[in-house]
Amino acid sequence: MATVKSLQEAIAENVKPGDSVAFEGFTHLIPHAAAHEVIRQGIGDLTLIRMTPDIVYDQLIGCGLVKKLVFSYAGNPGVGLLRRLRDAVENSVPRPLEIEEHSHAAMANAYEAGAAGLPLAVFRGYKGAGLKDVNPNIREVTCPFTGEVLAAVPAIRPDVAVIHAQKADRKGNVLIEGILGVQKEAVLAAKRSVVTVEEIVDDLGDIHPNLTVLPGWTVTAIAAVPGGAHPSYARGYYGRDNAAYLDWDRIAADMDSFRGWIDENVMAVGPEAFAERVAELRGKM
Amino acid sequence: MATVKSLQEAIAENVKPGDSVAFEGFTHLIPHAAAHEVIRQGIGDLTLIRMTPDIVYDQLIGCGLVKKLVFSYAGNPGVGLLRRLRDAVENSVPRPLEIEEHSHAAMANAYEAGAAGLPLAVFRGYKGAGLKDVNPNIREVTCPFTGEVLAAVPAIRPDVAVIHAQKADRKGNVLIEGILGVQKEAVLAAKRSVVTVEEIVDDLGDIHPNLTVLPGWTVTAIAAVPGGAHPSYARGYYGRDNAAYLDWDRIAADMDSFRGWIDENVMAVGPEAFAERVAELRGKM
């Protein structure tokens, strides 16, 4: 049953050194505030899982908190490469980074399989693709009806899933709207989950019966962090801070400017800083 | 791309003798009017697929139009057995009925696999269950990561899927709300589809972005048949005619009363009869 906590408590109680953690969000609703809390608490040796590691994982990697990354597309969307990630992979700075690389289809299926309690995902994929040769977790299953050889990957079962959502009610039921990504699957696949939300309301109200809702008993901890997805966006609350994504390319270009940014924007502030960051973006969707 | 037709045309053009047809609807939105049109047109030798064949399949079977039934629960919900189905299975009346029997989990997964373009569904099921011994389409797949033996069934890929939905717009986009069943999967898994709807509207309007919508280009034919789910119900339009389900037990008890009911309520009328049948049930949900 979900309990409402401060973000500091929710992260401290649920994310431990050495954990595998999926911070999910597909452009929309990326849990930046929760990741910054992990940086502030210095929780390290993490295996990070995410279809689209973008600047939020560049930050965790640059801080040296990550030993392994499981992913399918690592880029700054619409901008280019991730410089801290590159530095880790190419030069082992600040530490070596082990990678397990998949396609989007594989990871989406693997999260789905995790949510479904299966040990593996079976799908038609990786035909002629080179990842098969470098990732031993890409295997095959033969259809006993048709003989077709299909791709198989292990289900994703993170220790912790961390997501950002629009709303939770007092019972901990969580509402996600708009671009849904794999957040529901990530939470259902994980042993524990932390959900940051824009607001906690008395009840979700008269919502459509088919909306995406995670019942409170499927969630471990909830923390209200208005603006907690910035510079990503939250449908119904605020728009994407495209300029911040463009700026990141310069900030992450070298370790000094990166550390300066982290010191100023993560270490010296708390989750309440996010509300201000989205002030000008409210209503811009 | 969906074209709007009369029900008579939509069925005549899309359901052919010998076809495999999935009329789906899980208590809610069962496409009774479309099935009656199949009876009127005498389209036979059908393989019928449905998780919960209830009185609508009792009718098709009693009329001798069905050679095979693929199903997971065949009962009159809340009432009891299906007497025409029993007569076919136990006594070959009016003709022998071949059956392929699964569990709900297997069929739900098999529709999902059909929609996903896969040849099979893999799931954890049938453990210790007797259907494995009588249904050669229940096989096994071994997980190459864990060694766990999982159940496998062929994907369902019907020639035709027939469903009832709340609304379509002029472009043929279809909206389904409330209890969703496997209708979306059935349409996406099928080669062709016929969707009856309560009403055709100029456009679906300002609906929530995450509602269940079948784009017009995934649907073959649409026919407006107000009340077309009766005695099942259509959320937002009319309630379930529970009394009709209770009555059916008596009507189907012998072949004479069954034929009399079919003659009077199916053969002698057209799809427009359904609107009147739900008149008293409107607003009763």
Next chain:
Amino acid sequence: MAATDFTPDEMMTIAAARALSNDDVCFVGIGAPSAACNVARLTHAPDITLIYESGTIGTAPSVLPLSIGDGELCETALTTVSVPEMFRYWLQGGRITVGFLGAAQLDPFGNINTTVIGDYAHPKTRLPGGGGAPEIASSCGEVFITMKQAKRGMVKAIDFFTSFGHGKGGTDRQDRGITTKGPTLLVTDLALWRPNPETKEFEVNAIHPGVTRDEIADSCGWDIRYRDDVEETPPPTEEELTTLREIKARTAEAHRRKGA
């Protein structure tokens, strides 16, 4: 305060309701299970989560559904998902603590038949089939069974294994790689039974008020074992009985078609 005037059916439903707790996530079948789950929700377990296989999660119906997908279930649910999602994420996902099953035939090891009486290929009676039961029996944390006692229902050997209970008993279930508990409770109209911890054969743990051992034996097709310290089931409380009767009355009213 205990009620004194109640039917065996009411006692069965109420005894089953008592076995559910506030923290349970319950996969509900139609009929007696549905009544028991909703009585639990309306009495001692207000926060119990009820899930019907039609996709409705966290329902709180004011009347008992006639079918597994009544509109009332959707309207009162926290959320309603597709049926494939229900079986994949929710049932197979291991999120259900208690699955409730009925039975046409039941053996003393909790194996259930709702498929055929007689031979599968040439049945004497074709029953509805398993529906969700095969996977409810294996994926839920534990399984509760409710049925009225009758010699043709409670049999030494069932005609078909629709869903697996404890198989041949002992460790048969875990030997087959099934990791969930299986049937842990059988509530009939006469008694409350639990499997023997070793043999996994059902034993009478409690006898409902006013019921004799002869009555239990006369309506059961297998050799009955009694736990050493058999208890008497506490009779329904006024609250339990009133709650059950009120929901049944509301249900009867709602399901009567106007003018029919």
Next chain:
Amino acid sequence: MAATDFTPDEMMTIAAARALSNDDVCFVGIGAPSAACNVARLTHAPDITLIYESGTIGTAPSVLPLSIGDGELCETALTTVSVPEMFRYWLQGGRITVGFLGAAQLDPFGNINTTVIGDYAHPKTRLPGGGGAPEIASSCGEVFITMKQAKRGMVKAIDFFTSFGHGKGGTDRQDRGITTKGPTLLVTDLALWRPNPETKEFEVNAIHPGVTRDEIADSCGWDIRYRDDVEETPPPTEEELTTLREIKARTAEAHRRKGA
């Protein structure tokens, strides 16, 4: 009326747009593909269905998205589904007629690398990786590729097979059991290429206005083949060019943060 003043980039986008038809269901990537698809939608193919892998189906953005999951895509979509559903029901389900891919490295058989430059384990440059590309390349009815020509991009042999085109050419693709067509079109800033029907090696089919064969050769790392009857790409029409420039201008305006 044809425009006379346009950039190679504009010609590339417009030539790609022309290859799309009203009936296409198109899986769109960010950048040049997104511009081409939306120009097609705003000119000759108003009913084209655009799908972005973020789950948005039937989008009609007024500005080009900066990311694959911009809010605009969801707000203008017919419906938005989860990412697992997108990859299972829509892409793998075989519903996409055209997949649009870009490339960091491309070989003459349409094989694409966006993973690493150099060795996989010790890369010279770590690129973003494949994302949806491996399955877009195999599940879409056909694949269109757009990229600016450069010798380091159009190479004889790619460093990593992120997504499979025609492999070694000939029947290599179908020999591997891939039933879709694969790359059928390459649009660069200088020319329009299609695979030779037999060898599956890209051949120049049309040269963009004002471009010379030397320019094409100087910016391509492989030995170039020309179809016998090479044409000149028709220049952008005023409508095409205006449409492209307007959507680019709206995009620039929308993506500029106020006060930043």
